[in-house]
Amino acid sequence: MIARDLLNSDAPFVTANANINYVARLLQECACGAISVVDDNLAPIGIITRKNIEAINKKITPQTGAIPEFLLKGRKQFETINDDLTLSDVMTRKPVFVSEDAALIDIARLMEQHKLKRIPVVGGDRFIGLVLRKNVMHALTDPGKLDAKPLNRTNALMEISEHPQLYPEKFSAESFRALVAAHEHKMAQERIEQSQAAQENRAERIRELQNKSLADSHWRQMLINARNAANAGLTEYMLIQFPSQLCQDGGRAINAPDPDWPKTLRGEPADVFQHWRNELQPQGFKIAAQIINFPDGMPGDAALFLIWGGAREGGK
Numbered sequence: 001m002i003a004r005d006l007l008n009s010d011a012p013f014v015t016a017n018a019n020i021n022y023v024a025r026l027l028q029e030c031a032c033g034a035i036s037v038v039d040d041n042l043a044p045i046g047i048i049t050r051k052n053i054e055a056i057n058k059k060i061t062p063q064t065g066a067i068p069e070f071l072l073k074g075r076k077q078f079e080t081i082n083d084d085l086t087l088s089d090v091m092t093r094k095p096v097f098v099s100e101d102a103a104l105i106d107i108a109r110l111m112e113q114h115k116l117k118r119i120p121v122v123g124g125d126r127f128i129g130l131v132l133r134k135n136v137m138h139a140l141t142d143p144g145k146l147d148a149k150p151l152n153r154t155n156a157l158m159e160i161s162e163h164p165q166l167y168p169e170k171f172s173a174e175s176f177r178a179l180v181a182a183h184e185h186k187m188a189q190e191r192i193e194q195s196q197a198a199q200e201n202r203a204e205r206i207r208e209l210q211n212k213s214l215a216d217s218h219w220r221q222m223l224i225n226a227r228n229a230a231n232a233g234l235t236e237y238m239l240i241q242f243p244s245q246l247c248q249d250g251g252r253a254i255n256a257p258d259p260d261w262p263k264t265l266r267g268e269p270a271d272v273f274q275h276w277r278n279e280l281q282p283q284g285f286k287i288a289a290q291i292i293n294f295p296d297g298m299p300g301d302a303a304l305f306l307i308w309g310g311a312r313e314g315g316k
Contacts, residue, residue, distance in 0.1 A: 001104040001139055002182050007121045007129035013038050016045065016088050023087060024053050032130050034118050037091050042126040046091035056090055097122055098131070103178040108136050206243050214271035222272075226306050235309020236288075239276075242269050244291055244299040251299040254289045261289050272304055280306065 013036040014023055027035055027050050037046035097120040098107055107119060117133045226237040244251025246266055253261040262273050276287045286307040293300040 001178065002100070003098050003102045003104075003107060003119075003121045003131055004100040006104070006107070006131045006135045006139060007100070008032060008132060008135075009129040011036065011130035013042075013044075013127055014087065015040070016086070016091075018087055020085050020087055020090065023048060027053060032118060032132060034130065036095070036120045036127050036130065037087060038127050044095055044097050044120045044122065044127045046088070046093050047095040047120065048087065048091040052090050052092065056085065095120055097127075099123075100128060101179070101182065103175040103182075104136065104139055105172065105178065106175050107131055108140060111136060206246050210246060210267045212268045214268050214275065219272075219275050222306075230308060236305045236307045239287075239304045239306050240269055240272050241292065241301050241303045242267075244302040247302065251291055251302050254302050255291045255299055257289070269302075269304060276304075276306065284308070 011032050011034075012026055012030055014026070016037055016039070018037075023035060027033070027048070034047055034049045036044050037048060039045050096110060096114050096116060098110065100121055100123045102121075110116065110119060111133055118130045120127055121129050121131055222237075222239050226239070229237040244254065246269065247254065247261075247264040248266060249264045251264075252258075253264045262270075265273055273287065276285065281287075288305045288307055290303055290305065291299045291301070292303050
């Protein structure tokens with residue numbers, strides 16, 4: 001498990017020129033208890049907590065009396081801070097932060113070492129969220145409830161000399177194994193996503209072909225290509241390739257082969273077959289259907305072949 005799996009991506013952040021009273025109110029309202037301060041490139045340069053604000057208020061004598069408790073209704077009174085103070089005056093500089101690929105065990109050690117309740121997380125050099133101590137403790141005691149997410153790990157391992165805050169001084173084999181596990185999870189997730197994308201593209205292609213009719217210009221080009229194939233010494237030409245799922249039976253009749261396979265055709269392949277029957281069959285041409293690939297052992301694409309040479313299984 002790594003930082004990206006644990007972070008609160010909704011954690012607020014401000015730039016160093018933010019109004020300090022605005023930041024104080026934001027701190028009072030947010031649940032994470034800290035606000036990261038970033039530069040113009042969103043790189044973390046500081047952090048401000050309720051403790052920082054409370055330290056200021058102890059030094060300032062309020063000019064007005066306290067609001068009665070019955071008006072507060074249990075809410076803590078907000079005390080206005082002198083606007084002469086800037087965020088840079090009160091924030092904790094050079095905060096400890098981690099990369100989005102930092103291992104859980106390393107985050108826990110950093111928190112223990114620096115007595116931290118939360119740690120900013122960076123993607124590349126940009127602030128992307130906070131990891132809270134309670135989430136780290138929960139993950140250590142019950143990691144099964146938090147699923148890892150795919151990451152871009154291009155810049156996962158950074159030079160310690162450039163980013164001394166990213167990892168503790170001592171590395172561990174356990175943390176390296178966590179990196180390997182995260183990488184393997186990423187690869188598996190990418191394979192799943194690629195498979196899902198391929199299925200979605202295939203489904204979209206099937207929908208398009210199902211409602212598509214064969215244009216006369218496309219048919220004429222098929223015949224020109226077939227003549228060029230014969231001129232090159234070939235005895236057949238693949239007229240069209242299409243997903244077997246376009247067939248009413250998913251390509252089972254073609255794969256059998258069943259002599260009634262033409263009845264299962266839909267969309268553009270059905271038009272190709274009809275053109276062959278009307279124009280080319282009387283001229284001695286034959287046609288055949290075949291499943292041409294079997295991804296994961298299942299029928300994939302089918303094709304219709306125009307034949308002017310020897311017979312082919314499943315041909316007409």
